[in-house]
Amino acid sequence: MNGADTYDVVIIGGGAAGLSAALLLGRSRRRVAVVDAGKPRNLRAEHIHGYLTRDGIPPAKFLELAREEVRSYGVELIDATAEEVYPDRRVCLDGGRILAARQIILASGLRDVLPDLEGAHAQWGRGLFQCPYCHGWEYQGRALAVLGTGASSVQQAQLVRQFSSDVTLFIHEMADPDPQTAADLASCGVKVVRGRVRALVAGPESLTGVRLENGELAACEALFYEPGATVDTSIVKTPNCRMSENGCVSTDGIGRTSVEGVWATGNAADPAAQVIVAAGDSYRVAVAVNAKLIEDDLAKARNTTAVSPTK
Ligand SMILES: Cc1cc2nc3c(=O)[nH]c(=O)nc-3n(C[C@H](O)[C@H](O)[C@H](O)COP(=O)(O)OP(=O)(O)OC[C@H]3O[C@@H](n4cnc5c(N)ncnc54)[C@H](O)[C@@H]3O)c2cc1C
Incomplete structure (x- = not known):
């Protein structure tokens, strides 16, 4: 050659x-x-x-x-x-x-396969993240959330909890946690919200919340999820x-x-x-x-x- x-x-x-x-x-x-x-x-x-x-x-x-x-x-x-x-x-x-x-x-x-949510592409790497180790510190003490995509989202919620006491796990696509998992999440203060997320809502600077399919708006400044x-x-x-x-x-x-x-x-x-x-x-x-x-x-x-x- x-x-x-x-x-x-x-x-x-x-x-x-x-x-x-x-x-x-x-x-x-x-x-x-x-x-x-x-x-x-x-x-x-x-x-x-x-x-x-x-x-x-x-x-x-x-x-x-x-x-x-x-x-x-x-x-x-x-x-x-x-x-x-x-x-x-x-x-x-x-x-x-x-x-x-x-x-x-x-x-x-x-x-990365991004979640099928309105605003996901615009927020990728800005308010939507895959790794709490990479971006958790910058959002410490703020309203944080995890998008439920599977069983591992529970571990991700517990990890995100390391950075803030205000953490919500949106069930979205994952199965409802069993009683033991629900108790574990409650014991570390993670709120569990049922229903699918429809869209990410952002202000001029950053993510401000997520809109659920039932129309409800939940405050959140960074959303973590495990990309496919x-x-x-x-x-x-x-x-x-x-x-x-x-x-x-x-x-x-x-x-x-x-x-x-x-x-x-x-x-x-x-x-x-x-x-x-x-x-x-x-x-x-x-x-x-x-x-x-x-x-x-x-x-x-x-x-x-x-x-x-x-x-
Ligand atoms: C939003 C986001 C934030 C992140 N933040 C952090 C962080 O803070 N800290 C951290 O440690 N990690 C972070 N990561 C993870 C980080 O991106 C990866 O660890 C890193 O990019 C892996 O390096 P790589 O060289 O394997 O792949 P890449 O960095 O993706 O590089 C692969 C390169 O190959 C090129 N390529 C692909 N196909 C071809 C082809 N056919 N011909 C020629 N070129 C090709 C691509 O264009 C690209 O330039 C983040 C990831 C994401 C998605």
Whole structure:
């Protein structure tokens, strides 16, 4: 696979995961390309929280710094969408450019499925959030709520309760809590409101409440819910990787997928990975990818220098 567009590693996705892998591989003097469509999952959030030394940084600033860093090690950043991964590890980009890779890392993140509520898209990352650890602190002591989508919404309500004593669990789509769960929620002061939520209601600055289907308005300044996250399978399905039950690419402990030479990391492999986890996991995966390249180089060298039998 010689030629101008041949790389040791092509990384699909330039979010925290892809750029972290690129940093390690660039510093290992590998020829690396990162192909990025420029739509990180947290694009709508104003700040990234919980990343040591970067707490509160805007997502766009974080990526700008990360891109600068990897560029300084010779990593090529390509603003494009990867459309297909061929079995011989060539990656086809929109516009027709083809990149040949010895190894491919899928770091293409995931897509969140937002609840079917009026105003959900406008409030996503502003007053509607998926993670209390990321945004709970900023809303402490305020009127908070959880949208019931399944059994795990009860745990989410108990977690949100950590940030405020004014927490409401809207039953919405989940089953009514059993008596023990209802008692547990009552004991930690979580109010349970039956009925479906129809819309998010916002003022000029922020979320002010939710409108129930019966027309009632309930005050709330931040609504948490567990998104039905899905990986953007349009790219990850093209190398035909085995998928996990959670909708992500299935990997072993070091990011190897079921397809030889294709690796996955960050939210593409783990929907629960926050930014620091996605970056950390990718560092580990990149070490394994580099080890694989060394192994392949050694095997090649042994074949070329193998002593030929004497006549
Ligand atoms: C509203 C919101 C707020 C959040 N707040 C926080 C927070 O405060 N702290 C925190 O730790 N986490 C937060 N998160 C979680 C955070 O977004 C993820 O942990 C993080 O984005 C995962 O990084 P990633 O690199 O795996 O994926 P992403 O950041 O999503 O990056 C994937 C990249 O791949 C690109 N891509 C996808 N398909 C292709 C393709 N075919 N070709 C080329 N490029 C492609 C995408 O455009 C994107 O740029 C938040 C999430 C949301 C939804």
